[in-house]
Amino acid sequence: MAISLFDMLKIGIGPSSSHTVGPMQAAHLFVEGLCKAGHLTEVTRIDIQMYGSLGATGRGHGTGPAVMLGLEGHRPDSIDPAMLNPRLDDIRTQGELCLHGEHAIAFAEATDLTYHRKESLPYHPNGMMFTAFGADGEVIRQRTYYSVGGGFVVDEEAAGADRIVEDTTPLPYPFKSGVDLLNQCRASGLSIAGVMMANEQSWRSETEIREGILHIWQVMQECVQNGIKNEGILPGGLKVRRRAAKLYASLMDINRQDMISPSLSAMDWVNLYALAVNEENANGGRMVTAPTNGAAGIIPAVLHYYWNWCPNASEEGVVDFLLTAAAIGILFKENASISGAEVGCQGEVGSACAMAAAGLAAVTGGTPEQVENAAEIGMEHHLGLTCDPIGGLVQVPCIERNAVGAIKAINAAVMALRGDGEHFVSLDKVIRTMRDTGRDMLDKYKETSRGGLAVNVIEC
Numbered sequence: 001m002a003i004s005l006f007d008m009l010k011i012g013i014g015p016s017s018s019h020t021v022g023p024m025q026a027a028h029l030f031v032e033g034l035c036k037a038g039h040l041t042e043v044t045r046i047d048i049q050m051y052g053s054l055g056a057t058g059r060g061h062g063t064g065p066a067v068m069l070g071l072e073g074h075r076p077d078s079i080d081p082a083m084l085n086p087r088l089d090d091i092r093t094q095g096e097l098c099l100h101g102e103h104a105i106a107f108a109e110a111t112d113l114t115y116h117r118k119e120s121l122p123y124h125p126n127g128m129m130f131t132a133f134g135a136d137g138e139v140i141r142q143r144t145y146y147s148v149g150g151g152f153v154v155d156e157e158a159a160g161a162d163r164i165v166e167d168t169t170p171l172p173y174p175f176k177s178g179v180d181l182l183n184q185c186r187a188s189g190l191s192i193a194g195v196m197m198a199n200e201q202s203w204r205s206e207t208e209i210r211e212g213i214l215h216i217w218q219v220m221q222e223c224v225q226n227g228i229k230n231e232g233i234l235p236g237g238l239k240v241r242r243r244a245a246k247l248y249a250s251l252m253d254i255n256r257q258d259m260i261s262p263s264l265s266a267m268d269w270v271n272l273y274a275l276a277v278n279e280e281n282a283n284g285g286r287m288v289t290a291p292t293n294g295a296a297g298i299i300p301a302v303l304h305y306y307w308n309w310c311p312n313a314s315e316e317g318v319v320d321f322l323l324t325a326a327a328i329g330i331l332f333k334e335n336a337s338i339s340g341a342e343v344g345c346q347g348e349v350g351s352a353c354a355m356a357a358a359g360l361a362a363v364t365g366g367t368p369e370q371v372e373n374a375a376e377i378g379m380e381h382h383l384g385l386t387c388d389p390i391g392g393l394v395q396v397p398c399i400e401r402n403a404v405g406a407i408k409a410i411n412a413a414v415m416a417l418r419g420d421g422e423h424f425v426s427l428d429k430v431i432r433t434m435r436d437t438g439r440d441m442l443d444k445y446k447e448t449s450r451g452g453l454a455v456n457v458i459e460c
Helices: 019-038 053-063 063-071 081-094 178-188 192-200 208-231 244-252 262-282 300-308 314-333 349-363 368-380 397-416 429-442 451-459
Strands: 009-012 043-053 095-097 102-106 112-115 126-133 141-145 153-155 285-290
Touching: 009 019, 009 208, 019 063, 019 126, 019 141, 043 053, 043 102, 043 349, 043 397, 053 063, 053 112, 053 126, 063 081, 063 095, 081 095, 081 349, 095 314, 126 429, 178 192, 178 314, 178 368, 178 429, 192 208, 192 349, 208 244, 208 262, 208 285, 208 300, 208 314, 208 451, 244 262, 262 285, 262 300, 300 349, 300 397, 314 349, 314 368, 314 397, 314 429, 349 368, 349 397, 368 429, 429 451
Parallel strands: 043 112
Antiparallel strands: 009 285, 043 126, 095 102, 126 141, 141 153
16 A cells, blocks of 8 residues: 555644544545435434444543534544534534534434444454434445544445545555665665655655645644643643643743753753643644654654754755655554554554654664664664553643653664664564564553553552
8 A cells, every 4th residue: 555644644633643533534534425425415313333442532532522523524634623612512502413514413422422432343443333314214324434543544345435445556666664665775876755755756746745744844833832832731631731831931941050961951842842742632732643643742842853953954854854754654554553542552652753763863864774773763662562541531641651752762863873774673573573562462551541550540
C-alpha cells in the first residue's frame, strides 16, 4: 500500500486519533454512503455500536461526540473546535441529529449509541457498527468500520461506494522496510527526505507538497501557542490542571537564576512544547496526528527544538524533517502498528519518538544510516510500553509521556550522530519486536483502562 506523508500527519482534533478522529471520519463516510445511494431522507433512526477499546474507553476519548458530529457531515480536518460543545449541547437538548447537515432525525445518545466494554469485533480492537433504519424499521444501510490508529479507517465490507481501498499508486522509490529505504537512498544518491519527496510527487506537485508540509508546521506552531496561553482544568473529571501556561511564564521570567546550563534550559522548553500540545489535545483542540493524537506532542516539540535551538534552521529543514519522520512512520504503519489499542503505547509514543529522532538527525547532518540508527534508538527504549490511561482520558500518563518521549528523541538523534551509522540492532528488528511484544501484551494494557495505572491509581 502506498502511504503519503499527508496520511501519516493529519490535521484533526483531540483527544484521540483512533477514538475521535477515526470515528468521526467513519461516521462521515457512513452518511456520505447514504447520500450517494439516495437514501438519506428515508432514514428515521441511526444506531451506533462501539466495540473493543472504543467501547472500553470511548466515553473518555470523546468517541460519541465525534461520531455524532461526523454524522452531521463534519470532518476532523475542517471542523472548528470552538463549535463542538455548543452543537453537542443542542443535539442533546433537542434530541435531534441533522444527518449530513440536511436531514433531521430523532436521536437519543443514551439509547442510540452503545459502548460494549468487553466485546470486540474480529479484525481490530477499535471496531464500530452503524445501522440506518427506515420508517418501518427496515435496515437501509449497515456498515462496520475499524479505526486502526492515526486516524486511518477501514471498512470490512467487500462492496460499497464507501469502502476504503488500498492506494496502489506506483512510486518511483517504493520501500517496505528500513533495509529497502536505505537501499533506495544508496542506489539513488538521495537522502531519506529526497526519496520521500520523489514519492510524494506521485500524488501532487512539489510546490503543493511544500505548501502542505509548511501548513502542517503552522498548525503545530498554533497548537503550541494555544497550549501556552490557555489555563484551567482539563475536562473529564480527573481535574488535571494545565501546566504549560505557568511553565511558559516561569521560563520567560528573566530574573530566574535556576537554569543549570543552556542545554538543560533547552530541555525545559522542549518539555513546554510537548505539554502545550498534549494539553490542547486533551482539551479537544486542533492539532496534528503525529502519528497519533496520544503521541502528538513529540514531533512538534522536537521540531520546535530544531527551529529555536539549532543553528541554520530553515523552512527547508522543516520540510526535510517532516518528510524523514513520515518515512519512518510508514515503516511502523506497514510492519507493525501505531495503534495503542493494538500494541500498547509503544506503538504511539515509541513510533513518534523514532520519527522525531530520525527527523532531527536528518536536518542536523545525519547520513541515511545515522537517521535509521536514531529511529532505532528512539523505538528500542520504548519497547513494552503499555497504554493505561487513567479514567480512559488522554491525560495521565499521556501528557507527561510526550514530554519524556521528546527528550528521548533528541538524545537518540545525538547518540546516532556521534556514531557512524553502524549499530547492533536494526530498525526493522526493533519494529518486528514491537509488533510481537504488542501481540503478546495482555488486552488490559492496550487502551482499555483495565490495567496498570488506570486501575492502580484509582484503587489507591
